[in-house]
Amino acid sequence: MDLRNLILVLCSIILSVSCKKNEKSxxxxxxxxxxxxxxxxxxxxxxxxxxxxxxxxxxxxxxxxxxxxxxxxxxxxxxxxxxxxxxxxxxxxxxxxxxxxxxxxxxxxxxxxxxxxxxxxxxxxxxxxxxxxxxxxxxxxxxxxxxxxxxxxxxxxxxxxxxxxxxxxxxxxxxxxxxxxxxxxxxxxxxxxxxxxxxxxxxxxxxxxxxxxxxxxxxxxxxxxxxxxxxxxxxxxxxxxxxxxxxxxxxxxxxxxxxxxxxxxxxxxxxxxxxxxxxxxxxxxxxxxxxxxxxxxxEFVAPTLPFEEAIKTAMKSDKKPFMLSDMGDNPTAGGAGDVTWTLNELLAIEEFKNKDGKSLIYASIPGPKLIKEALKVGVGGKVKAYVGAEVDYRYAPPVLLEGEVTAIKKGDKNAEVEVVVKTGNISVIVTKKRKPYHYEKDFTDLNLNPRDTDVVVVKIGYLVPELYNMRGDWVMALTPGGVDQDLERLPYKRIKRPMFPLDKEIGNPDLSVRWIEKSGSKNNNL
Known part of the structure; x- marks a missing residue:
């Protein structure tokens, strides 16, 4: 084989290998x-x-x-x-x-x-x-x-x-x-x-x-x-x-x-x-x-009132269930979930103590000490122990909750253990660890019927779809906590100012594009 043919053969082999490699890639x-x-x-x-x-x-x-x-x-x-x-x-x-x-x-x-x-x-x-x-x-x-x-x-x-x-x-x-x-x-x-x-x-x-x-x-x-x-x-x-x-x-x-x-x-x-x-x-x-x-x-997605007005509105309503959002300590927004301020206010309302008064479900409050007692006495037993305010006690102290254990559930991914304590006409869901309540099944698994309850209080802001579709009516209560909806009451010190709506005189900001370089390009130390 002469040199020219040898070169042609080698080129053919190289091209074939290259094509196969490209085809594979x-x-x-x-x-x-x-x-x-x-x-x-x-x-x-x-x-x-x-x-x-x-x-x-x-x-x-x-x-x-x-x-x-x-x-x-x-x-x-x-x-x-x-x-x-x-x-x-x-x-x-x-x-x-x-x-x-x-x-x-x-x-x-x-x-x-x-x-x-x-x-x-x-x-x-x-x-x-x-x-x-x-x-x-x-x-x-x-x-x-x-x-x-x-x-x-x-x-x-x-x-x-x-x-x-x-x-x-x-x-x-x-x-x-x-x-x-x-x-x-x-x-x-x-x-x-x-x-x-x-x-x-x-x-x-x-x-x-x-x-x-x-x-x-x-x-x-x-x-x-x-x-x-x-x-x-x-x-x-x-x-x-x-x-x-x-x-x-x-x-x-x-x-x-x-x-x-x-x-x-x-x-x-x-x-x-x-x-x-x-x-x-x-x-x-x-x-x-x-x-x-x-x-x-x-504007707020639903009527929003101070707690006193919100609970009065709920109690006057004949629509079931009347959903009341306890917004200030909403764990789905970052609240500690154990602020007792709202629960303390509810337990002081006389109508919820009367046999023929309105019924209410409160979801929920962490109370590991009460959980321990409830597991000892079982369903039907009586418990008396402090709940809440172990993490966020700025607004109210722990609540001494006393009542009958009507349900116990173990194994929830977040709560670990859930207990329902009935005191008067209020059924309080107590958890070992905090848990937001989003679904009807969260309640029915605890032998609670939210659709037939006058007032359901949830630590949440805007209602998630299933609760929203279940509501008879709804109001969001301006309550205290780590995710206070009144932003002007929060002690911001480090956010960039001016910022709407915290600053009233803000002018028209520069809303032109800032081009961001490709990842890995030079000047990468932002």
């Missing part, structure tokens, strides 16, 4: 990690959150958290090789201890190291975590994750719309989205969207978007005023999805932010990602301006 499924820690933490509550509160899933168990990945034959499950690390989600509460955060992060990073490299990472967080000694836990978290997975890995982040998006978080992530409904009926739909966006970018080879627009909006409002059930939130958030249909836009999002933490990142934000700079800019600035334009129209 095109057909190979992307390697995708999954991780995230989520909690909403009030810095105005004396409570702290420990590691066990996150009920973390590890490894393959992480799939159980996501309905769209729970079955091996789910379509999304087949589109990548997944490497789940750690997924923890705590009910809202107080600031997370540094010890708990460090322990969970170590487990996360150790798990991620086991399977590097990754093409992508699905980062599922809330966005309102507060940690002792850290101003921006989610920003710190993603920065630490980057130190393991590197910057060739595309990260797609999903958040609660009540989360906070700092510049660091915006820089370190590549794709980002958040819920579009409050109450969050679209939570898992949004998480799935974040994963689909990631897979689409990986499979197409487009990877990181060319543009990320970030606009801070100087508004800080509670979720009870920004629900998408009513205007203006309903119409404001209805403008988000159409932006994502525009050519060159991947996703768009509006974050209301979290009102009960005193940190510089706590404010509203708009972000839009995509490959067309003009379209991304136009969508981001339109959404930011739309939010600002309706700022004065936000």
């Amino acid at each position: 095109v057909n190979q499924l992307p390697r995708v990690a999954i991780t995230g820690l989520a909690i909403e933490s009030s810095t105005f509550s004396p409570a702290t959150t420990s590691e066990d509160a996150f009920h973390a899933y590890y490894g393959e168990d992480v799939f159980k958290y996501f309905p769209f990945l729970n079955e091996p034959d789910d379509s999304l499950r087949k589109q990548a090789h997944y490497f789940p690390a750690v997924k923890g989600h705590a009910i809202p509460g107080g600031i997370v201890t540094k010890e708990a955060y460090d322990a969970l992060m170590k487990k996360t990073l150790d798990s991620l190291r086991e399977n590097i490299p990754y093409d992508g990472l699905f980062f599922d967080i809330h966005g309102a975590m507060s940690v002792e000694g850290l101003d921006d836990p989610e920003g710190d978290m993603i920065k630490q994750i980057r130190s393991v997975v590197g910057y060739d890995c595309v990260i797609s982040t999903c958040m609660d719309l009540h989360g906070n998006v700092s510049e660091k978080l915006a820089k370190e992530t590549d794709l980002i989205t958040c819920y579009r409904l409050a109450p969050h009926e679209d939570a898992f739909e949004s998480k799935e969207r974040a994963l689909v966006n990631l897979l689409d970018r990986l499979k197409s080879g487009k990877n990181k978007p060319k543009y990320k627009a970030w606009i801070p909006v100087p508004i800080l409002l509670p979720g009870e005023k920004t629900s998408t059930r009513i205007e203006p939130g309903k119409s404001l958030y209805a403008q988000v999805a159409p932006q994502t249909k525009k050519l060159g836009v991947i996703d768009a999002a509006i974050w209301v932010g979290y009102a009960w933490a005193d940190e510089p990142r706590n404010h509203a934000v708009v972000m839009v990602t995509g490959d067309d700079k003009d379209e991304v800019k136009a969508s981001a600035e339109m959404l930011a301006q739309s939010f600002w334009d309706v700022r004065n129209e936000f």
